[in-house]
Amino acid sequence: MNIVKTTDSDFEALYRRITGRGRVFDEELWKVVKGIVEDVARRGDEALFDYTRRFDGHILTAQTVAVSEGELEEAAARVEGPDLAILQQAAQRIEAFHRHQIAESWTVSEKPGSILGQRIIPLERVGIYAPGGSASYPSTVLMAAIPARLAGVEELFLVNPSRDGKISPLIAAAAKLCGIRRIFKIGGAQAVAALAYGTEAIPRVDKIVGPGNAYVAAAKKMVFGQVSIDMIAGPSEILVIADSSAQPSLVAADLLSQAEHDEMASAVLLTPDDVLARAVSAELERQLENLPRRAIAQRSLEAFGAILVTENLDEAVAVANRFAPEHLELMVKDPWNLLEGIRHAGAVFLGSYTPEAVGDYIAGPNHVLPTGGTARFSSALGVYDFVKRISVLSLSREVLEEYGPQAARFAHLEGLDAHGKSISLRLAGKNP
Amino acid sequence: MNIVKTTDSDFEALYRRITGRGRVFDEELWKVVKGIVEDVARRGDEALFDYTRRFDGHILTAQTVAVSEGELEEAAARVEGPDLAILQQAAQRIEAFHRHQIAESWTVSEKPGSILGQRIIPLERVGIYAPGGSASYPSTVLMAAIPARLAGVEELFLVNPSRDGKISPLIAAAAKLCGIRRIFKIGGAQAVAALAYGTEAIPRVDKIVGPGNAYVAAAKKMVFGQVSIDMIAGPSEILVIADSSAQPSLVAADLLSQAEHDEMASAVLLTPDDVLARAVSAELERQLENLPRRAIAQRSLEAFGAILVTENLDEAVAVANRFAPEHLELMVKDPWNLLEGIRHAGAVFLGSYTPEAVGDYIAGPNHVLPTGGTARFSSALGVYDFVKRISVLSLSREVLEEYGPQAARFAHLEGLDAHGKSISLRLAGKNP
Known part of the structure; x- marks a missing residue:
């Protein structure tokens, strides 16, 4: 991979290319999504089933759109015991972490006769979007449903597109773990529209959360205001700040763990050490060889990857803040010291034994994180996303x-x- | 005003008319706003000044768009001492209330070698939109700026349109009280676009807060994702639940205090007592007579006002939850008991001595509240709107x-x- 100094004349162009990727909605895509959303809002189930047939390739009816109790049990039973145990462990740790986000209602009486406060009330109905397609993402179900449950959300719905009208065993198992009983085999912009406006078969919700492709993101932006949404997810990204204490093989492995997500993903290294920069570049080549998703990772690195050499660690922190990355790894001698300067990031992983991958799955913190620089103003999904506050005044x-x-x-x-x-x-x- | 029973056949149509008002963006308005936003994003100051000349009717330059130190001092000095004291009192109470919303960063170590947590970090740059036009709203400046300051926001900008290129004394005084030194004489969709994308004269911010007209609301929805926004404000509304213990004159006065805002405002009474219903109807007629903004209030009441007679107080609470009103007054014998059943409202005012008007200004809670049923999923503006959370993991x-x-x-x-x-x-x- 090319090594660029932050003082080089082409650094700004590279910065703009990486941070600008996937940011602007294509006018054509927006029009298509608008048509779908309005059609589902108007025609309900009929439109929803039409689009599902067209885009997902299977036929739904009012009777089959929801996963039945029998389907759920049967699918979940196909997950092997050890894998189910891992899901359970992950769920436990995610719950333990998110418990710290529970906020309490409060009232205060600053003088006799005055009572002021805020009541914290869970949202009533929430829809979770779990992406489908080539793979299934049970982790997303856990990351969205567990904080919602902790917030006290009573009615939790899951939408998950499928190629064949069947629910994936892992999704079924994750849903069962979280107590979700109402799952719909729908996806895309049509699923977002159905949740936002309600159809005969799909209940209207108050908030839609969870990542999706560009169509889902555009639909979420479109229905925002009608319902609440968590964020508009863009392609995933990692930024690693490393000094000479870091192992090049680990830095390279972490960059690749992000680059393999999809071709629009971004993986960037910031280091003041140009020896490390060259070593990581060589390691990337070497490790790419044996990667099952090599083609994707390679294209992602070429388009949106970078090894950037900074003057020193302070400059690396300043540049990292400009990127405001979704994932930020601090593979340096004193990561806690560096953390003090970090203003903008979704999640920060400290030290050599905290690879992003462990945070994505089972450490406990949420992996639904702000992308594309939106960490400047938004946060990981959390319990706070599933409550609202009612002001109370009595004089x-x-x-x-x-x-x-x-x-x-x-x-x-x-x-x-x-x-x-x-x-x-x-x-x-x-x-x- | 007409009295309708919730069991009447025309109740549902009335409910839909009131809750549906101002909800859908007009296609034409959306196109106009899109043109303005894209033009300002592309041409910067030049476009911003063009639109200001066209819509606000005064000429700005890069030198005059910002309120100078001299202008600020001169304008603020024109506020009379007693009025300034009221602003100061309001600011103090708003600050005291919002202090309770400050959240702390936390870390937890559930086992040796594992440190997890979230750092709560203030947003860096925030733009406040204070509406201008026929009146000036210094209260909005206080309600937005004080929680932002408590959150730790460093760079706070204010935009406020004016008819003559001059800042209003009250806005200047409120801004000074909150330590805002950078104020721009712009408004409308063009101001929102300038804050979202930045121009030569206007800094790009991370979040835009504050109410505005339909153009401002549409522009905020459009730039959402590029920046964060607080909410998409619709027309204001009040819902009063009253029983036979309530004084008809006070119920009527409170309904009118909302109806006078604008013709799209809504004022609804829910009561199981049809004697009270008739008395309030008569009081409304009587009190309308002497109201300076009578024409506005009357049109608002006719289009979006209602006196609804319910079976009992429980049904009144259920209907109130369906409305999810911005302001909810409980003028009943035991308001705290009724409060338990309230799931959806922006702010609740308990008892006969807590009129909404006192909450709007100086009791302490925020008056920037969710409208149009969005209280189902959103909250009063608060300190929590001006921070984001960074997850921290160290293993x-x-x-x-x-x-x-x-x-x-x-x-x-x-x-x-x-x-x-x-x-x-x-x-x-x-x-x-």
Whole structure:
């Protein structure tokens, strides 16, 4: 892989190419998705089943769109015992981590007669999108459903497209682990539209979470406002900051673990050590040889991979903040010290024994993370995504006597006199 | 105003009319906004100043778009002492309330060698949209800026359209109180686009918050993903649940305080007491007479107002949850008991001495609230809107030895073998 210095004249172009990838919705794709979303909103099941036949290639009916109890049990039973144990272990650790995100309702009385606070209430209905296609991603089911359950969401639905109208054993097992009983064999923009507007067979939800392809991302953006969404997921990415203490083979392996995701994925190394830079470049070539998904990883590295040599570690941190990467590994001598300077990243993996892959699956933190620089303003999926807050205010007559004239004057200054009247009437009136 | 029973055959149509208002973006408006947003993204200041001249009617240059230190001081100085004191009081109470929303970073070590956690980091740059036009809304500046400051946001920008290129004294005073020094005399979709993409004169921000008209709302939805936004604000609304203990004059006054906002506002009463229903209807007629904004309030009540008679208070709560109103007043004998059943509302005002108007200004809670039923899934603006969370993972070799094989197997099940390799290499290798 090419090695570029951050002071080189072509660095900015490379930075823009990597951070700009997959960012703009294609106008054509947007039109197609708009047609699908509006059609499903209008025609309901009929449209949903039409698109499923066209895009996923199997025929659904109102009777078969939901996975039956029997199908669920049968599919889940096909997961081998040791694999089921791994799912269970992962679920336990994910739950243990996310428990720390549970927030409590609060009230405060700063003076007699005044009670103010916020009630934290779980969302009522949530739809989880688990991508299908060439592989199945049971990990995504765990990562979305466990925080939702901890938040107290009562009605949890799963949509998961399939090629043959059958649910994958791993998805079934993960869903069972999380107590999800209502699963629909749908996907794509049509599934997002069905969840957002409801159809005869699919319930309307309050929030849709989970990653998907470009069609799913566009549909989520389109229905945002009608429902809540977690984020608009882009292609995955890793950025590694390494110094001379890092092993080139491990750095290369971690870059590849991201590059194999898909051709739009990005893997970037930042290091002040040009000896390490060259060694990692050589290791990448070597390790690519034996990779089952070699073709994908290679194209991803060529288009959106980079080995960047910085002046020093401070500059590496500054450049990392500009990237605001989804995954950031600190393979340096003192990673905790470096962490202090990190302002923008989805998740940070410290030291040589915390490869991203372990975080993706079973360490506990969520792997649904902000991509494409959106870590500047968004966070890993968490319990906080599945609650909302209701403000609560209760004032006594005495407190209203103190606050009321101020509020009425403030309202008057903003030209809203009925606001003031609603206060003055109370202060003038007799005790009801 | 008409009195309708929830069992009447026309109730559902009325419900749909009220909850559906202002929900769908007009196709024409969307096209206009798209043109403006793309033009500002492409041509920067030139486009921004063109649209400002066309829509706001004054001429800006790179030198005059920002409010100067002198302009700010001069405008703020024109606010009378007592009014400034009210702003200060409001700011203090808003700050006291929002302090309770500050969340702390955390780490946890559930076993030796494993450190997991989340760092809570303030957003770097935030843009506040304060509407202008016929009136100025200093309260919005306080409600957006104070939680942002408490979150630790360093760079806070304010945009506020004006008719004459001058900043309003109240806005200037509110901005000064919140320590905002960079204010731009822009508004509309063009201001949202400028903040989202940055221009020569306007910095690109990470999040845009604050209410605006339909153009602003459409522009915010359009740039969502490029930046974060707080919510897509629709027309304002109040729902009052009252029983026979409520005073008709107060219920009417509170309905009017909302109806006067604009013609798209909605004011709804739910009561099981049809004597109260008739009394409130009569009071509305009476109080409308003397209202400066009578024409607006009357049109709002006719189009989107309702007095609904329910079977009992339980049904009133159920119907209120279906509305998921921005503001909900409980003017009943035991409001705390009723509160238990409320699942969906932006803010709840308990008892006869907590009119919405006092909450809008100075009680402390935020008045930027979810509208149009979005209280099903969103919350009042708060400190939590101005932070993001970075996940942190640090594992020792021993912990990786325990987790690694599970993670590698999990990755293999999902068809991602390079993920497994990044783990197995570490476990095979020597200590680096």
